[in-house]
Amino acid sequence: MHFRMEVSPVLGGSSPTDWAQVLSLPRAVVVVEIHDTEGGARRRGMALLSELSRNLAEPPATLKELEKIVRAAATAETVTLAVIVPVGTEILSVLAGRGSVYLRRGERMAEILAAAGSVSGSAVAGDTIVVVSGSFAPILTPEELAPLFDHLPAEAVAERITLAIHRKPKTAEEVSGTGEPSGAAGIVRIGQFVPEDVSPREQSPEHEIRGPRNSLPRVFRSVLTSGTAHRALGRIRRHPPVRARGLIVIAAASILLFIAVVALGLRAQQSSRENSGTRLVLSEVRRMLDESQAVRELNPGRSRELLRQARDTLAPLTVSRSGMKREIDEMNRQVTAALTDAMRVYSVTPELFFDVSLLKKGAKVDSIGYFGDIAGMADASGETVYAVTLAAKNGRIAAGGALFAGVSYVAPYGKTIYVFTPRGIFSIPESGSPAGEPVIATSDQWGSIRALTAFSGNLYLLDTDKGRIWKYVATDDGFSDLREYLNSDVQPDLSRATSLAIDGSVWIGIDSGEVLKFTQGREDVFRPQGLEPPVSGPVSVYTDDEVNEIYILEPGAKRLVVTGKDGAYIAQYVWENGLTPTAVVVSRTLRKALLLSGGLVYSVDLK
Structure with missing residues (x-):
C-alpha cells in the first residue's frame, strides 16, 4: 500500500541565473531551485531533474537511501533540493540547501524541516505537505501560510499562495532578473491508500532489478539457481532418456519464457524512465510556453526569448523514438505556431x-x-x-x-x-x-x-x-x-x-x-x-x-x-x-x- 498524492506547484520568475521547478513523479515529488552566476540555471536544473527522475523511478525504501540519492544529485549551484517520497504509511522527506518543509494536519501546522536535513513519519489521508524553496522561504512564513488552507484542495491552496507571494513586498535579493520573485513551492495533499503492484522489494535480492546495465547477469543467475529450475532438472535425471529429452525441451522452453518475461519487464522499466524524463521536458516546455503568452503584450522580446528556449528544449525529443510521440508532436506544433506568431513572420505575395x-x-x-x-x-x-x-x-x-x-x-x-x-x-x-x-x-x-x-x-x-x-x-x-x-x-x-x-x-x-x-x-x-x-x-x-x-x-x-x-x-x-x-x-x-x-x-x- 502507498498514498496517492495530489500535487500543485507554485512557480516564481526565472532568469538565466535563477530557475526553479516542481516535478511530480508517480511516487515522488521534487522541488528544486538553482542559482548559476554564469547564466546556465535552467540547463543545470533540467539536468538535475532528469537525473532524479531516473533514480526515483524505483522509489527508495528507506530514508537513508533517499538521503544518498539527494546528496548525489545536489551541486554547488543548488539552492534547494527537496524530495518527498511515500513508502507504505510513511512519508520520507529530505532537504538539501535552503528551504522549509511544513506539515498541516487538521487545524495544526508545523515546520518539520527548517534547514538541510531529513525526517520521516506516519501520514494520514488529508495531510498537506508544503515544500518551500530557499528564495520563497523568507516570503512564506508559517504564520502567513496557515490561513491560506481553509480545507481547500491543493490547486486552490497553490493559487492563494501565488497571490500572497506577488502581493508581498520583496527585497532586491528576493527578486530575479524577470522582476518577479524567484523560487518554487510544492503543495502535496495526501490522499487515500492505493494497493501496490508487484513490488520489487518483495523479490529476493537475486531478482531485484535496478537497471538494464547490470540486470541480465542477475536474471540469468536467478533462473539457473531457482527452485523451479532445480526441480525440472531433477525430474529430467530421474526419467528415461527419451522422456528426459522431452522434459529438457519443456524445461528449456520454460527458462526461455521466463527470460523473455523478465526482458520485457526491463524494457518496460527503461521505457518508464524515458517517459518520465520526457514528461519532465514537456512540463518545462509548457511552463515556458505559458509564460511567453502571459508577457507577450508587455514584453514581446522576452516572449520570443522564452519561445526560442522552448523550441530548443523540445528539439532533442522531436527526433527521438519516444513512446510519447503524439504528445511531443502536439507540443512542437503549439510552440512552432506560437513562435511564428510572436516573431511576426508574415507570409505575403508581392x-x-x-x-x-x-x-x-x-x-x-x-x-x-x-x-x-x-x-x-x-x-x-x-x-x-x-x-x-x-x-x-x-x-x-x-x-x-x-x-x-x-x-x-x-x-x-x-x-x-x-x-x-x-x-x-x-x-x-x-x-x-x-x-x-x-x-x-x-x-x-x-x-x-x-x-x-x-x-x-x-x-x-x-x-x-x-x-x-x-x-x-x-x-x-x-x-x-x-x-x-x-x-x-x-x-x-x-x-x-x-x-x-x-x-x-x-x-x-x-x-x-x-x-x-x-x-x-x-x-x-x-x-x-x-x-x-x-x-x-x-x-x-x-x-x-x-x-x-x-x-x-x-x-x-x-x-x-x-x-x-x-x-x-x-x-x-x-x-x-x-x-x-x-x-x-x-x-x-x-x-x-x-x-x-x-x-x-x-x-x-x-x-
Missing part, C-alpha cells in the same frame, strides 16, 4: 505595383529612389527617367535621350530628381527640361560608385573602390566641391557594399548580410537583435528621416526584415514565389514597401 512599359514600350526599371510621394525610376538601356506619384499610381517620363545613356542611380529630393550617369550627376526639375550639363561633373577622385542618395538637399555617393562616402553640400548656386563624409581616421571596408540610406546617420548594406551605421563621420553601433534566422546573404538597406524603422531586404532568403533603429527586431515579410528583388524603398503614408525585381516594381503591404 503584387505588381507599376510597370513602366505602360509609359514606354519595352521599358524597364533598373534603379529606384523615393522622396515624399514621388518615386524616381531609371531605365539605363532605354535612356529614360520616370517619375511616379505613388498615391495615385500616375507615371510620366521625366527626361530621356542620349544625355541619360547609362543612367544607373536615381535620387528624388524636393521637386528635383537627381540621376547618376557616366558623365556625372544631372538634375531633372519637376517642370521644364534638364540642363545640358551635369550639376556635378565626374571626378577623378571617384572610384566605383555603387549608390546615390539625397538628404537635406545634399548628395551622397557610395564609393566601394575607394572605401569612401563622398558628400556634395547644396549651395545657392549648385553644389560644393567634393567632401568626405567619413573622418580621415575611419577606414571601413566598403568593397562589398550594396546600398546606401540616410536619415541623419548613414546606413550601408553589405553583401555578407551586415548593415553598417555611421554617425557624424564615425562608425556607430548597429546590431540586429532577436532575428531568426539571422541575415547571412547580400542585403539592400532602406530608411529615411520619415520612418522609424530599418528595412533590410535579403533577396536570397526572399524576405524583408524590419528592425528598430536600435536593432530591436520588429517583423519580417517572406514570400515563396520566384521574386528576387534587388532594391527596396518604403512609403510611410501608404504603408507599403516597394520592391524592384526584373524591371518591375512590386508592393508589399506593411502591418
Whole structure:
C-alpha cells in the first residue's frame, strides 16, 4: 500500500541565473531551485531533474537511501533540493540547501524541516505537505501560510499562495532578473491508500532489478539457481532418456519464457524512465510556453526569448523514438505556431505595383529612389527617367535621350530628381527640361560608385573602390566641391557594399548580410537583435528621416526584415514565389514597401 498524492506547484520568475521547478513523479515529488552566476540555471536544473527522475523511478525504501540519492544529485549551484517520497504509511522527506518543509494536519501546522536535513513519519489521508524553496522561504512564513488552507484542495491552496507571494513586498535579493520573485513551492495533499503492484522489494535480492546495465547477469543467475529450475532438472535425471529429452525441451522452453518475461519487464522499466524524463521536458516546455503568452503584450522580446528556449528544449525529443510521440508532436506544433506568431513572420505575395512599359514600350526599371510621394525610376538601356506619384499610381517620363545613356542611380529630393550617369550627376526639375550639363561633373577622385542618395538637399555617393562616402553640400548656386563624409581616421571596408540610406546617420548594406551605421563621420553601433534566422546573404538597406524603422531586404532568403533603429527586431515579410528583388524603398503614408525585381516594381503591404 502507498498514498496517492495530489500535487500543485507554485512557480516564481526565472532568469538565466535563477530557475526553479516542481516535478511530480508517480511516487515522488521534487522541488528544486538553482542559482548559476554564469547564466546556465535552467540547463543545470533540467539536468538535475532528469537525473532524479531516473533514480526515483524505483522509489527508495528507506530514508537513508533517499538521503544518498539527494546528496548525489545536489551541486554547488543548488539552492534547494527537496524530495518527498511515500513508502507504505510513511512519508520520507529530505532537504538539501535552503528551504522549509511544513506539515498541516487538521487545524495544526508545523515546520518539520527548517534547514538541510531529513525526517520521516506516519501520514494520514488529508495531510498537506508544503515544500518551500530557499528564495520563497523568507516570503512564506508559517504564520502567513496557515490561513491560506481553509480545507481547500491543493490547486486552490497553490493559487492563494501565488497571490500572497506577488502581493508581498520583496527585497532586491528576493527578486530575479524577470522582476518577479524567484523560487518554487510544492503543495502535496495526501490522499487515500492505493494497493501496490508487484513490488520489487518483495523479490529476493537475486531478482531485484535496478537497471538494464547490470540486470541480465542477475536474471540469468536467478533462473539457473531457482527452485523451479532445480526441480525440472531433477525430474529430467530421474526419467528415461527419451522422456528426459522431452522434459529438457519443456524445461528449456520454460527458462526461455521466463527470460523473455523478465526482458520485457526491463524494457518496460527503461521505457518508464524515458517517459518520465520526457514528461519532465514537456512540463518545462509548457511552463515556458505559458509564460511567453502571459508577457507577450508587455514584453514581446522576452516572449520570443522564452519561445526560442522552448523550441530548443523540445528539439532533442522531436527526433527521438519516444513512446510519447503524439504528445511531443502536439507540443512542437503549439510552440512552432506560437513562435511564428510572436516573431511576426508574415507570409505575403508581392503584387505588381507599376510597370513602366505602360509609359514606354519595352521599358524597364533598373534603379529606384523615393522622396515624399514621388518615386524616381531609371531605365539605363532605354535612356529614360520616370517619375511616379505613388498615391495615385500616375507615371510620366521625366527626361530621356542620349544625355541619360547609362543612367544607373536615381535620387528624388524636393521637386528635383537627381540621376547618376557616366558623365556625372544631372538634375531633372519637376517642370521644364534638364540642363545640358551635369550639376556635378565626374571626378577623378571617384572610384566605383555603387549608390546615390539625397538628404537635406545634399548628395551622397557610395564609393566601394575607394572605401569612401563622398558628400556634395547644396549651395545657392549648385553644389560644393567634393567632401568626405567619413573622418580621415575611419577606414571601413566598403568593397562589398550594396546600398546606401540616410536619415541623419548613414546606413550601408553589405553583401555578407551586415548593415553598417555611421554617425557624424564615425562608425556607430548597429546590431540586429532577436532575428531568426539571422541575415547571412547580400542585403539592400532602406530608411529615411520619415520612418522609424530599418528595412533590410535579403533577396536570397526572399524576405524583408524590419528592425528598430536600435536593432530591436520588429517583423519580417517572406514570400515563396520566384521574386528576387534587388532594391527596396518604403512609403510611410501608404504603408507599403516597394520592391524592384526584373524591371518591375512590386508592393508589399506593411502591418
